[in-house]
Amino acid sequence: MDQSQPNHSYRGGGRGGRSRSGEMSWGVRGAQPDRGAQSGRGAQPGREAQPGREAQPGRESQGDRGGRGVHDSSVLTAVMRQPQDPRKNPSGSLKLGIEIVMVFVGDSATPIPVHRELIAASSGLFAIVLNGNFRERDGTVRLTDQSPSDFAYYIQWLYSDHFDKEPKAVSWRQMLRLNVLGSFLQDRYFRNATVDALIENTRSSRSFPGILAAPAFEQLPESSPLRKLLVDFWVYQSSLSWFTDSLVIDYDSDTNVAPVEFWIEVTKGLLARSSLDSQRPWDTDRCRYHEHPEGEQKCT
Template identity: 30%
Template sequence: MQWLYSGRITVLWSSEPTNEVDSSYNPTDDLIEQYLFGGRMMDPTFQNAAIKALMDCLSNGYSFPRAGLVRDVYKGTMADSPIRKLLLDIVVNGADQSWDFSALLERAGEEFTKDLIVAFAAKRPKPDCSEILMVKVGGGDDPVEPNVAGENCDKPEHNNESNDSDTDTDSDTDSDVSEERIFHIHKSVLCKTSAFFQNATKPEWTAPTPRPIDLSDELPEIFHLYVQWLYSGKIAVEIMSSSDSDTEVRKHENVDYHSLIQSYILGEKLMDTTFQNAVLQCLIECVEQADCFPGDRTIKTAYKRTIKHSPLRKLLVDFWVWHGDSEGAADDMNLSLGTDFTNDLLKAMLEARPSPDTSAEKVQPPWLTHPEIYSIKGNKKTAKDTSNSGDVAKE
């Protein structure tokens, strides 16, 4: 009667709403009964008002109606009743581990339980049903150097300006023919960040019959690291045992930096800057945590297969600028690290060198303050016999 004259449904609010099912008093119980009463009176306008008041109560912290009333709702309403949908949505979107589901399902009835299972199934995240693509990796010749020739290079053909002996000392798994492997990857995952795969899967490049995307000149184990990153967002890092007999490694390399460098190079071919940036960040974290950084062989590989001004080159140079020492450097750095890296390192060292203290009265270079460091150390007899040989003749 009040609603007929005022257009409002009266709700007795409690100062402390409870979230327990079947509490002593819950205004949502009254609203469920009013909805059922409106059904018997065939007054859908009143029923809609009851549903709106019910949603207001739930938004103010009041709990789910008594399970017995849920059974009454299912007995007194049709299958497509909006009150049924509301009750299901409340459970699917608002229930947590504190709910007593066993009591709720037992008292609410079998029909509500079936509808609830269907509602939860519809809410469950759907698996990725996008097209599955095949990628053939390995089985070909040496990996091709990406983007190292053409307009983006300062010279017609990118190579390390070194002799044949340099090539012999830098042999690694890249020069071996790797075993072919077929990867099956969701198209939506494969094309998410790679411009290479986005272009390769365009309709104009797609064959009438499905064929694997050809990456036969790449290493399967490196592409596997890329696939792991595609699905997990994390770079897998292999920890190796250090070898005291490895004289080519400047420091004991207990992180497989070579695979990380190869991963960066693969990202360059796949035109996936997101992956490349992830690899660079992983390199930085490994250097900081493992207290070691890429060795000579790894650096030479990076320089052979990247272009000038590559962020990877700059990072490797900076590792040496800040962590390198003369004890770890080879006698012939051009041979062990390559001419390009050595030149970049020299320039970076000059830039990082602190300027002389200009606040001093007069700054003298070392050849004036300590000229003895440039003297040839001979035996005493020779030094005595030729003691005046270096004197400047005076007229």
């Protein structure tokens, strides 16, 4: 019997951390240019600023997204060493500076403090609102459409490279929400870290997150490496038992566990895979599931 079973405790395509104003919307209320100032790219007075191309963090001149199974949760840790960590100085120390920003998340009345230089270096969104002609440059930022618990994991990672606080168990669904949060925050380095953490936890739990296919294909763009990773789990790790009706269709809600696009990619991968190709790509070259701009050094 195959001991590596996909976890399918998540039913259907929940929206995870997707903002109410639409995927990849800012969700920053009051992020408006000062009166008399010229707006930046696409930012119009009286409207919430809209993101364009993902900005480059760390540059001030430019602005840089329950269960049936026994392995429904895992402890998140980031392990891959990625190049050019924007959070760190050449010496390896964090870019802290002396200024503190107060971030109000969701409906919480309690702000989360974070070093201004650090978060602006890592998050393109914060680089824009803190360094541009927006009200947030005074040091108060409101992320009204985000989850306080998800953002707390982001802050934990920002300072320590780890997502777990105690450590504590984090569900597969929350792993996906953190990746979506990374897109919202325009933090590519953080998104790569969530992919690494998910891979590590498939090893420690000896299970695979089949439950993520539907929400991932709903919330992530086609270019997302995480979508590719979820497909490859099925292509390289699945057995006949993975394709039972209970994993393909959720009879309680009479819905597909994954969209047609997912199964098409899985089928193409199975047909293209050589019978001699027994090595799992996330073991041999994890960097293929990372996002790196052209010319950037690959992970080590």
